[in-house]
Amino acid sequence: MRYRVLGGTGIEVSTYCLGTMMFGAVGNPDHQESVRIIHAALDQGVNFVDTADMYSAGESEEIVGKALRDRRRREATVLATKVYFPMGEGPNRGGLSRRWITQAVENSLRRLGTEWIDLYQVHRPDPRTDIEETLGVLGDLVTQGKIRAFGCSTFPAEDIVEAHTVAERRGLRRFRTEQPPYSLLARGVEASVLPVAQRYGMGVLTWSPLASGFLTGRYRKGRPIDLSSGRPALVPHRFDPALPTTAAKLD
Template identity: 55%
Template sequence: MTYRILGRTGVKVSPLALGAMNFGVWANKDHDDAARIIHRALDAGINVVDTADVYSQGENEDIVGKALKGRREDVFLATKFHGQIGVDPNHRGNSRYWIFKAVEDSLRRLQTDHLDLYQAHRPDPDTDVEETLGALNDLVRQGKIRYFGTTTHEPHQLVELQWAAEQANLQAPVTEQPPYSILARAAERSTLPTAQKYGLGVLTWSPLAGGWLSGRYRPGESESESATPSRLARQPHRHDTELAANVRKRAIAEELYKLAQDTGLSLVHLSLAFVLQHPAVSSVIIGPRTLAHLEGQLGAVDVELDSAILDRIDEIVAPGVTISPADEGYLPPSLTDAATRRRSIREA
């Protein structure tokens, strides 16, 4: 496996990273099976494992921690903070208060004394970026984390973090983790160019668009065969096959399936190779739920798409276009809170 440099860090990472989200109550509840998948990934040369405290409310980190016993030093271990843990309203977000507690909880569950990459899972409009940066810099100085980065941040937020760190003479984020697939190409507009400008390492998530590019969403298949019940319950807008945007995704996935067949590839390999080929991308996070899923994805690192295939993909889904807003992973308050867009009658 040919390794890539993670931004300007000098760290060499495998082109595929193992995303652990599907281990635990959300998907694969068999801890031993999850460990087998993790070990197989490491044996295949994958050296990045990515998880988050919110995945299955900590169970996911427990699974990863147990599986990495004896192999921790071979892994660039990444996890995240931000999501709600339990019911305490302060057990979430990007505040110093929560970051300092969350990191200790993650270290305990992962059975390690440091994290290689600690990521803000989403932006937090309620917390000043200087507070978040200060807390993360303190964790670097304490040796509890090596680097820190962001996940699913808007391009202007990436710039703001770089600027704020420079102004305060603090270390800045070194990575961004955006959603990126053939069906969700919005990152091509500004996120990936911004990452390149600031030398950020890019670890993309959902390269198979939440399973739509796995080959399971074929005509005639039932909903239960296409998406797990937990997926439908947690993310109905992404996976409900009756929604107009998802009907369109299914039709496009079928076009891509036929393109893959014409080129002698599986749809999985076509989709992963597409993301791997973007020059901004350091590593592509895959999230296998089974060992068979993992085996079906590993070979994508050896696939190179020629210009004719890439041009055909551009015809099917234009550059910069995301078919469904639900696949963007984050909608800012300016879109979700109507009050931010409407002046009151009294003010008018």
């Protein structure tokens, strides 16, 4: 297994990252089987596991926590999770405000059964919240030792540039990673997001590298295909191998 440094943090992660979106009610509700899958990946040298608070309404984080209950496994694993999507009804139960992130990180730590999160990612941009507010609370969480580093996911290039500009001007900690959708069928990030990530020395995790299963061979010529959920569109751009690719996240 090959390892790379994650976005200038000094943290070394495996080339492959195990995504856990399908663990829990929306995918595999069998906790024991999901734990076995996680252990199998770790035993093969994968040391990077990614989840999110909204995956199966927190159940995925609980499963990951069970898999990493052994202290040695936890210390050997680079654990990533995310915040943004609503986690309940009513206002102030999602987004990227200081109020919500402060509460959400405690909830994730509890479900994961851990004292720290290695990579805490904002799942989507939040136009309702000033980016300075978000960067400020994330930096405070690093200082408090609750997270080691933080990044963003599915951010347009212009939002990444704005975040880094604000961080530099205000003396705040900055996003270390970006997690965009990227596959042979979804290559739009090559035009701007990947070059911007390279400019700022950010690590890149890709989600849905198999295009929601479209690239697995599951869909065959002459057979009906259900496109009701939508599929990534082909956006032709020249591939530059020098662009940063830290990990392919297998959901």
